[in-house]
Amino acid sequence: MNGIKAEDFRKLFRRLTTGVTLIAVDGENGPAGMTVNSLTPVSLDPPLLLFCASASSATAKRIATIGAFSVNILAGHQQDVSMHHAGRPLATPTWCWRESHGVPWIDGANAVFRCRFVEEYPGGDHRILIGQIEEMFGPETAATPLLYHGGQYARLPYEDGDVANVPRTEDLWWTG
Numbered sequence: 295m296n297g298i299k300a301e302d303f304r305k306l307f308r309r310l311t312t313g314v315t316l317i318a319v320d321g322e323n324g325p326a327g328m329t330v331n332s333l334t335p336v337s338l339d340p341p342l343l344l345f346c347a348s349a350s351s352a353t354a355k356r357i358a359t360i361g362a363f364s365v366n367i368l369a370g371h372q373q374d375v376s377m378h379h380a381g382r383p384l385a386t387p388t389w390c391w392r393e394s395h396g397v398p399w400i401d402g403a404n405a406v407f408r409c410r411f412v413e414e415y416p417g418g419d420h421r422i423l424i425g426q427i428e429e430m431f432g433p434e435t436a437a438t439p440l441l442y443h444g445g446q447y448a449r450l451p452y453e454d455g456d457v458a459n460v461p462r463t464e465d466l467w468w469t470g
């Protein structure tokens with residue numbers, strides 16, 4: 295690894311706090327998906343986003359076959375959704391699937407982006423998948439989000455519904 299140790303790479307990137315998303319796809323036996331924190335908005339015109347998926351990801355392979363997926367930005371109360379789709383399945387799912395144009399999405403998410411799979415690029419042991427947003431929606435008021443920091447789940451110190459009222463220390467200058 296060119297002198298870069300995997301343990302150091304992981305240790306330092308654990309300091310990058312992120313939200314948590316569920317990438318959902320119409321699987322062979324109903325809705326399927328994977329937990330992802332590598333989501334990035336890419337372009338407004340056309341509306342594009344990307345995420346990185348391990349070369350071994352079953353979800354990414356399915357997306358390439360089906361050609362469509364959804365991105366669901368998870369709320370703080372959806373940790374079980376995240377764990378289930380990150381290789382720690384629950385015996386009894388507690389969430390509710392919905393569907394739009396044949397693409398599954400998850401009830402209770404803070405935002406949902408239904409995408410057409412447009413392209414993928416190699417990225418070392420991962421693949422970079424690009425989706426074009428065809429539909430997007432979310433609740434009027436976002437719940438406190440699910441975060442990932444230091445290798446564990448975290449929450450903002452605000453209750454659901456209060457996030458919009460957090461005092462701003464500066465103007466919103468970048469909305470990308």
Ligand SMILES: Cc1cc2nc3c(=O)[nH]c(=O)nc-3n(C[C@H](O)[C@H](O)[C@H](O)COP(=O)(O)O)c2cc1C
Nearest residue numbers: 328329330331332346347348351352353380381442
């Ligand atoms: C918070 C969190 C974020 C994750 N982000 C990614 C990611 O961005 N890309 C990735 O390939 N795997 C990521 N994973 C791991 C996948 O969710 C996990 O390997 C999953 O089981 C892959 O499922 P699949 O093989 O069915 O697609 C993440 C896991 C967690 C808990």
